[in-house]
Amino acid sequence: MKFKSIQVKVLIALVVCLVLGTGCVVELMDYFTVENSRALATEAATGSQKLFTILEAREVSKMTAVSDALMMNTEVRDAFAAKDRSRLLALTAPLYPQLKSEGITNWMFHTSEPDMSVFLRLHNPAKFGDHLNRFIDKEVARTHDPVGGNELARAGFALRIIRPVYDSKGVVTGYVEFGEELGQFIHALKSQTGNDYGLLLNKKFVDKQFWADSSATLKRRDNWDDNAGFVVADRTTANDNIIQFNGDLATVPELGKVLEQYRDGNSVFVRALFPIRDAAGNTVGAMFVVRDITAVYTEMRKTQNILLAVTVISLSVGIFLVLMLLNRFIFQRLKRILKAATRLVGGDFETEIKTDSDDEVGQLEKLFEQFRNIFVSVLAEISEAQVTK
Amino acid sequence: MSQLYDLKVLIETKIAAGGLDSAEVRGKIALKAGRLLSFISPSTPDDPAGVAKLKQAIKDVLNINA
Numbered sequence: 001m002k003f004k005s006i007q008v009k010v011l012i013a014l015v016v017c018l019v020l021g022t023g024c025v026v027e028l029m030d031y032f033t034v035e036n037s038r039a040l041a042t043e044a045a046t047g048s049q050k051l052f053t054i055l056e057a058r059e060v061s062k063m064t065a066v067s068d069a070l071m072m073n074t075e076v077r078d079a080f081a082a083k084d085r086s087r088l089l090a091l092t093a094p095l096y097p098q099l100k101s102e103g104i105t106n107w108m109f110h111t112s113e114p115d116m117s118v119f120l121r122l123h124n125p126a127k128f129g130d131h132l133n134r135f136i137d138k139e140v141a142r143t144h145d146p147v148g149g150n151e152l153a154r155a156g157f158a159l160r161i162i163r164p165v166y167d168s169k170g171v172v173t174g175y176v177e178f179g180e181e182l183g184q185f186i187h188a189l190k191s192q193t194g195n196d197y198g199l200l201l202n203k204k205f206v207d208k209q210f211w212a213d214s215s216a217t218l219k220r221r222d223n224w225d226d227n228a229g230f231v232v233a234d235r236t237t238a239n240d241n242i243i244q245f246n247g248d249l250a251t252v253p254e255l256g257k258v259l260e261q262y263r264d265g266n267s268v269f270v271r272a273l274f275p276i277r278d279a280a281g282n283t284v285g286a287m288f289v290v291r292d293i294t295a296v297y298t299e300m301r302k303t304q305n306i307l308l309a310v311t312v313i314s315l316s317v318g319i320f321l322v323l324m325l326l327n328r329f330i331f332q333r334l335k336r337i338l339k340a341a342t343r344l345v346g347g348d349f350e351t352e353i354k355t356d357s358d359d360e361v362g363q364l365e366k367l368f369e370q371f372r373n374i375f376v377s378v379l380a381e382i383s384e385a386q387v388t389k
Numbered sequence: 390m391s392q393l394y395d396l397k398v399l400i401e402t403k404i405a406a407g408g409l410d411s412a413e414v415r416g417k418i419a420l421k422a423g424r425l426l427s428f429i430s431p432s433t434p435d436d437p438a439g440v441a442k443l444k445q446a447i448k449d450v451l452n453i454n455a
Contacts, residue, residue: 346411346418346419347412347416347426
């Protein structure tokens, strides 16, 4: 399509600018919305990770203090040194409910090396004599210093400390261990941050049958098949769909990984996860963080719509002003010249174009006026010559 | 009288009958025909191309077949 009028061409160009400008603003706003969402997710992950570390340190300190107090009890030490299980149980069992109420769910005594078997489980006294063969067992036997860290058992993940027990002669008679299920940490995290959490365990480190058995014991649904690479050990949200991750937990970066947004009706959530390592440094799981950003997202969208409206209005007003100025300073003056030129040729020699402008159109107006004067003079001379003839 | 002059008279007649702006109508026709109507007199010699162009200009501006 070919347009003769410059006005139409300019109008089309300005409308294109309006559309492009609006499109750019929309894209820019979308970009900032996504970036803000990512920032919120990153902040949620980073904050939760720091809080998790603080909680771990606090609980390790608590369990260390408990073990220190226990080691001051000579009756307990003697009973353990004598490997008198009944007496040790009688002495320690009354203490266990109180420790359990403090979150210490696991309490074990281990024989010394080389056997290193479980001598007594306060949380399951009927079961003993088994060998756990974990990193922290080997490490405490190697160093005879207290060792702490996360240990993933076949059906659960716990923060544990293990320390040597000495008899009155300073000989190691075995080891005592305290542990807290990591699952309870997510509830503490939720109460402090308001975010939702899920504790994910890499299936490579969990025994499927044991998971099924423990699920039956704890009367929870066996969720082994819900996800390909991990099982959800515990979560604070009732929504199963919100905890989704298709990657390998072992590849989650140290500082965490931000996942895509999740929408549920009008609610918007950002999600992230950070790795959880065991005492040996293996990434055996991850903490899934879910933050409800519905209120923030709604505000962002509202701001986006306002900005979009302001942009469209501003550009429209700008276009109107440009067209008005072009019309006044160029197009109307060009039309006046065209009209004067036409009338001049038609015999109206009196229509002057007066201007005091020196702009481009003004120069044309002055040029036309000079041309008009010359034209009128030439016509007069020709007429005079014809009359003379 | 020449055909060109007859056409000029026709134009003047139409302008007068229609109450049209004489300078503007004459100017438009002159620009389209490529000649000044003032210079057309009864003795102006006809040339076929000039006559055809003037007729076309009259048709374009006054919408009449001369």
